[in-house]
Structures are given as C-alpha cells and as structure tokens.
Amino acid sequence: xxxxxxxxxxxxxxxxxxxxxxxxxxxxxxxxxxxxxxxxxxxxxxxxxxxxxxxxxxxxxxxxxxxxxxxxxxxxxxxxxxxxxxxxxxxxxxxxxxxxxxxxxxxxxxxxxxxxxxxxxxxxxxxxxxxxxxxxxxxxxxxxxxxxxxxxxxxxxxxxxxxxxxx
Ligand code: ZN
Numbered sequence: 001x002x003x004x005x006x007x008x009x010x011x012x013x014x015x016x017x018x019x020x021x022x023x024x025x026x027x028x029x030x031x032x033x034x035x036x037x038x039x040x041x042x043x044x045x046x047x048x049x050x051x052x053x054x055x056x057x058x059x060x061x062x063x064x065x066x067x068x069x070x071x072x073x074x075x076x077x078x079x080x081x082x083x084x085x086x087x088x089x090x091x092x093x094x095x096x097x098x099x100x101x102x103x104x105x106x107x108x109x110x111x112x113x114x115x116x117x118x119x120x121x122x123x124x125x126x127x128x129x130x131x132x133x134x135x136x137x138x139x140x141x142x143x144x145x146x147x148x149x150x151x152x153x154x155x156x157x158x159x160x161x162x163x164x165x166x167x
Pocket of ligand 1: 039042043044066067068069070131
C-alpha cells in the first residue's frame with residue numbers, strides 16, 4: 001500500500017506531466033462550438049473548442065496559456081469528456097467541482113471521476129480552485145453556445161494587455 005505522501009507525489013507527477021505536455025492542445029478544425037475562459041486572478045486564458053454531434057462531444061481541444069494547474073486540468077478534461085454526452089460531461093463537471101471544493105452538490109450516479117481524482121489535492125489551495133475549474137466552466141459555456149466568453153470573476157473584463165502572474 002502506498003502511504004498518503006507517496007500517493008500525493010504520484011498525483012503531483014500526473015498534474016505536472018499534463019501541465020508540461022498537455023493533450024489535445026491546439027486548434028480543432030472540425031469544431032462547431034467554442035468558448036473562451038479567463039481567470040483574472042491568475043492570468044489563465046483558455047479557449048475550448050469542441051465538435052458536438054447531436055448530444056455527443058465527438059472531439060474536443062483547447063488552446064491558450066495558463067499555469068500548470070489550469071493547463072493540466074484542461075488537458076485531462078479533454079480526455080475525460082471526449083465521446084461523452086453533454087449530460088455526462090456536465091455531470092462530470094459537477095463531481096469535479098465537488099472534489100476540489102469539498103462540497104457535495106453533485107447528484108449521485110453518472111460517470112466516475114476516474115483519474116480526475118488527482119485534483120483532490122487542489123482543495124488545500126483555495127487560490128488554485130479557479131485555475132482547476134476554468135476549463136470546465138469554459139467547456140460548459142461552449143456546450144451552451146458558440147462564441148461565449150466566461151470569466152471566473154463576475155463582471156471582470158478580459159484584458160489582453162494584462163500580464164499573467166506567476167503561479
Ligand atoms: Zn492558474
């Protein structure tokens with residue numbers, strides 16, 4: 001059995017790996033939905049593109065610049081929601097949100113978090129919670145319509161001149 005400390009190291013390794021070498025990073029030529037997300041507290045900026053066919057996320061990718069947590073979260077999100085129905089993708093977001101906030105608002109049942117559980121450690125760093133949820137908020141906006149822009153801070157304008165802070 002792994003000790004809790006070793007498990008935490010493993011989790012950090014997975015997050016660092018996805019942060020350094022994000023999967024599904026780049027434009028998505030076949031996309032029919034797109035949204036931009038911005039976290040002014042950290043400077044994370046991500047665009048999520050997806051190909052929605054009927055009710056199914058056929059393909060998904062992301063672009064942008066952010067800290068290791070937001071990049072890793074976006075990378076693992078794309079792997080987790082590809083091929084899922086819109087309802088399952090939103091259910092997964094609810095569970096992910098519960099995981100990192102320590103709340104229990106998500107309805108029982110639905111898809112399992114699987115490897116997304118590596119983000120449970122984010123709970124101990126409240127400032128990082130918005131970094132981890134940004135790609136999911138952006139995905140939700142993309143599912144709701146084309147050309148949405150979301151910010152983790154209500155009313156904050158996305159300014160392209162703002163320099164990202166070090167995370
Ligand atoms: Zn961040």
